[in-house]
Amino acid sequence: MNLRLLSFARLSLVVLSCLYASLASAQTPAPAPIYSDALADGWENWSWDTQANFSAASPVKTGAHSTKVTYTGGWGGLYLHNPGVSLSGYTHLQFWIHGGTAGGQTLQIYAEDSSGRAPTPIPINSYVQGGSIAANTWRLANVPLKDLKLGTQLLTGLVWQNATSGVQDAYYLDEIRIINDGTSTPIPTPTPVPQPTPTGPPVGAIPAAVGSNFILGLSSLPGDYPWLVQSGIPWKARYTYLTGGANTPNNWTYWNSPAGQYATYYMQDSEASKCIPVFTYYQILAANPRSYDETLPSYTEKFKDAACMKAYFNDFKILMNKCRAFNRPVIVHVEPDTWGYMMLTKSVPSNYPVKVASSGYPDAAGYSDTAVGFAQALVHLRDLYAPKVLLALHASTWCAGADISLNADSAYDVRANANRTGAWLNALGAGWDLIFVDVADRDAGYKQIVRGQNTWWDESDVRLPNFDQTARWIGFLNRKTNRRIIVWQIPIGNTKMRTCNNSWDHYQDNRVQYFLDAAYGQSHLSKWAQMGVIGLLFGRGDGNTTTNTDAAGDGITNPAAINGNTRVATVSDDDGGYFRERATAYFKAPLHIPGAP
Ligand SMILES: [Ca+2]
Numbered sequence: 045m046n047l048r049l050l051s052f053a054r055l056s057l058v059v060l061s062c063l064y065a066s067l068a069s070a071q072t073p074a075p076a077p078i079y080s081d082a083l084a085d086g087w088e089n090w091s092w093d094t095q096a097n098f099s100a101a102s103p104v105k106t107g108a109h110s111t112k113v114t115y116t117g118g119w120g121g122l123y124l125h126n127p128g129v130s131l132s133g134y135t136h137l138q139f140w141i142h143g144g145t146a147g148g149q150t151l152q153i154y155a156e157d158s159s160g161r162a163p164t165p166i167p168i169n170s171y172v173q174g175g176s177i178a179a180n181t182w183r184l185a186n187v188p189l190k191d192l193k194l195g196t197q198l199l200t201g202l203v204w205q206n207a208t209s210g211v212q213d214a215y216y217l218d219e220i221r222i223i224n225d226g227t228s229t230p231i232p233t234p235t236p237v238p239q240p241t242p243t244g245p246p247v248g249a250i251p252a253a254v255g256s257n258f259i260l261g262l263s264s265l266p267g268d269y270p271w272l273v274q275s276g277i278p279w280k281a282r283y284t285y286l287t288g289g290a291n292t293p294n295n296w297t298y299w300n301s302p303a304g305q306y307a308t309y310y311m312q313d314s315e316a317s318k319c320i321p322v323f324t325y326y327q328i329l330a331a332n333p334r335s336y337d338e339t340l341p342s343y344t345e346k347f348k349d350a351a352c353m354k355a356y357f358n359d360f361k362i363l364m365n366k367c368r369a370f371n372r373p374v375i376v377h378v379e380p381d382t383w384g385y386m387m388l389t390k391s392v393p394s395n396y397p398v399k400v401a402s403s404g405y406p407d408a409a410g411y412s413d414t415a416v417g418f419a420q421a422l423v424h425l426r427d428l429y430a431p432k433v434l435l436a437l438h439a440s441t442w443c444a445g446a447d448i449s450l451n452a453d454s455a456y457d458v459r460a461n462a463n464r465t466g467a468w469l470n471a472l473g474a475g476w477d478l479i480f481v482d483v484a485d486r487d488a489g490y491k492q493i494v495r496g497q498n499t500w501w502d503e504s505d506v507r508l509p510n511f512d513q514t515a516r517w518i519g520f521l522n523r524k525t526n527r528r529i530i531v532w533q534i535p536i537g538n539t540k541m542r543t544c545n546n547s548w549d550h551y552q553d554n555r556v557q558y559f560l561d562a563a564y565g566q567s568h569l570s571k572w573a574q575m576g577v578i579g580l581l582f583g584r585g586d587g588n589t590t591t592n593t594d595a596a597g598d599g600i601t602n603p604a605a606i607n608g609n610t611r612v613a614t615v616s617d618d619d620g621g622y623f624r625e626r627a628t629a630y631f632k633a634p635l636h637i638p639g640a641p
């Protein structure tokens with residue numbers, strides 16, 4: 045099940061850009077490519093209401109391809125996203141634009157940066173040679189970075205937007221790059237900011253249901269339950285998604301009969317194994333209209349759809365009633381990444397429109413038609429029907445500027461980013477018990493082999509991105525929100541067992557070993573606990589990445605060693621049994637949560 049359609053961007057361009065900035069600050073840096081015949085490393089297509097063909101064969105300005113842009117709706121945008129590019133030494137965004145057979149398109153352009161500021165769209169024509177987009181002609185455009193309000197923050201996005209409410213004829217872009225024009229004043233190299241680590245004890249109440257010991261848990265679908273039992277490990281929590289879309293026939297409530305029974309079965313199995321059941325309630329992305337369209341306007345459209353939201357609240361009430369019947373603590377982790385999309389859209393949640401009272405759902409009456417009203421209506425449903433449920437928000441690492449999980453700029457202000465994210469979540473109001481954070485949706489080996497992306501974290505915490513950076517971000521988030529944090533959906537691959545050889549179902553990662561390897565003892569767990577983390581939930585975010593069961597159905601596998609992964613597996617687990625081994629060891633001496641009784 046492809047639960048996280050959004051993939052995070054690559055970072056090699058960030059590294060390159062930093063190199064240019066540090067080696068050549070006094071000389072003109074080489075142009076930084078964004079698109080030449082394909083998107084450059086680090087750049088991803090996050091467009092909305094837009095068809096972008098990055099392999100158009102004609103017309104082309106350079107090489108073999110150009111990008112054909114066709115808006116499918118008014119105010120659509122060609123949105124190219126990056127986790128963060130340093131602009132030090134550069135002066136202009138430059139590109140070639142061709143108006144197709146029509147020409148005369150009305151466009152505006154804007155840039156996003158790592159400050160999290162609201163961007164200002166500007167008409168494009170004054171930057172295009174000749175003053176307009178011409179038919180059957182390539183014209184050069186030079187946009188001063190300062191006009192895009194770009195400074196020493198990292199560039200995270202560029203949008204070529206349809207500046208009309210209707211559709212327009214297709215146009216073409218080629219040779220998009222960041223340049224130094226040799227005469228203008230370039231963006232200076234930023235003064236490094238101090239990179240403090242949160243000090244003092246973590247803050248925020250530890251729910252009584254959590255107890256005193258740091259949680260180690262895992263993704264555990266019903267079909268994986270026999271593995272969980274057979275492992276003999278006293279797992280403290282297990283999670284599954286409730287998804288399918290509140291107003292669709294695929295909705296989780298129909299997965300078993302009667303409606304919602306899936307959750308009841310899950311809670312009963314969890315109780316039998318003394319695990320806290322954790323539901324990742326993920327019902328907006330798959331909802332109609334625009335099911336699985338993971339773009340900002342798609343989320344907005346659903347939240348503004350009264351029928352969709354009425355179905356949503358009714359669905360949430362079904363879950364709450366099942367939890368009440370269970371009558372024991374349950375964690376409901378609400379809408380991973382959805383809050384992040386809201387934050388990218390509106391800088392305060394009271395400005396994000398949601399049909400809440402206007403949905404017509406009786407229990408939502410009186411709550412404002414905003415993201416705040418949405419959050420508070422969910423709290424109200426919990427309070428009304430299932431007060432033992434612990435409700436968790438989700439904090440995305442990429443919604444307040446640079447993506448913390450990929451940031452490679454040592455000058456980037458991690459604390460300010462965490463404070464922006466925390467302030468936004470705080471503005472949703474009270475009643476939320478926990479915050480979930482995720483670090484990656486797929487093994488780094490998968491991203492590397494399948495997608496050509498570098499998402500590895502430096503296990504030695506020397507180079508960026510690394511574990512320490514995300515831990516510090518979480519620590520500031522904990523202090524800002526006064527809520528404890530659970531890190532969720534942590535990839536399961538390792539670089540220890542020969543089983544993980546970067547093949548299908550057996551990709552490498554280094555998160556399990558960072559947290560649990562015997563070489564580190566509990567030093568890393570203790571550090572993260574000091575940052576406010578009370579638990580780690582491991583699990584793959586998509587099929588074909590590594591998991592702890594024999595999901596591949598290939599039994600025990602010990603292919604030739606790669607990258608020093610010399611250990612030989614004796615179990616059929618697709619990670620070679622390393623997670624099972626390390627979890628077994630952890631529970632022999634669990635970590636005490638700082639501040640717990
Ligand atoms: Ca080209």
Ligand SMILES: [Ca+2]
Pocket residue numbers: 593594595596597598599600601616617618
């Ligand atoms: Ca296997």
